[in-house]
Amino acid sequence: MTADRPRVLILGGTTEGYALAEALVADGRWDPVSSLAGRTANPRPPAGDMRVGGFGGPEGLARWLTDQGIAAVIDATHPFARRMGWNAATACADTGVPLLRLERPKWVPRDGDAWTLVPDWDAAVDALRTLRAQRVLLAVGRQEVAPFAVLPDVWMLIRSVQAPDPMPPFTHAELLLARGPFSLEDETALLRDQRIDTIVCKNSGGATESKLAAARALGVRVVMRDRPRRPETVTVATVDAATGWLDRAIG
Known part of the structure; x- marks a missing residue:
């Protein structure tokens, strides 16, 4: 992290995570690092820095956030990546790092669906x-x-x-x-x-x-x-809303 660019951890791998990393790099005010689970061979590198693999549970993630000087976390994992969501909520609560969930809306049945x-x-x-x-x-x-x-x-x-x-x-x-x-x-x-x-x-x-x-x-x-239950976290549906939250959370 530089003095004028707070470091933001994006828990990514989704379309939304990639789009957010691109937006933060283009904006220039933040220093994003995307964390990918590593389940797909040769994943597409996101904009900004990248790491691959787990953290060692909520305790390991909390240590990593502190060691890396992370100013905010945005959980843009897949809607069914339940464990990572809970780990992030616990680690951010323990360290005081602001946490946002960036999640695409659910599908809803329409007329004619069975x-x-x-x-x-x-x-x-x-x-x-x-x-x-x-x-x-x-x-x-x-x-x-x-x-x-x-x-x-x-x-x-x-x-x-x-x-x-x-x-x-x-x-x-x-x-x-x-x-x-x-x-x-x-x-x-x-x-x-x-x-x-x-x-x-x-x-x-x-x-x-x-x-x-x-x-x-x-x-x-x-x-x-249906989607698994997630922790109660501030949630937005768009990249623009996520960058707006960063403005308010860490400036």
Whole structure:
């Protein structure tokens, strides 16, 4: 940190985290460092400084904030990165460092949607049984597909950026390696060509809503996992609002 540029930790890896880092570097009043979880090989470097990997729980994060002279933390992690959110809240409370949550809005069902909302993947598996799903687009991330391998009579199209390692013992499954966001036209073609009757996904929000629009148009059902509970933290939905908060929090 320089005398005139307070150092800001961005807990990132999301589109919002990258956009915030770019905005802070372009503004020139802050010195951002983005922390990435390291779950994706060769992540795209954000603007400003970058670190990769965990901190060692809330205690390790608190030590890092103090050692690095961090003036503010902005949690721009994925809506389902629950543990990091709680660690940040604890560490910032212990050190007195201001904390902001930058989070994209949830998706909300619209007229014509056929959603089943679930709190976890076990409930999603039960929902697929109740719905008698036959051909499922599994868009939950490579690390969370294993609970669905208990459905031997359901064909799964597993879409992820990287292949699950190890691959769970699915009876009927096909792997589709692809990185979004995807266009409405592509999502519509995929659901139609693969005869998908049900999508399983997380309520991540953001630009991947095209699969939901395609499902609505084709009458495809959606099993939607709701977001986990987060600590009570000041939250904004846009980069502009985050920079405005920094103005007020640390000048």
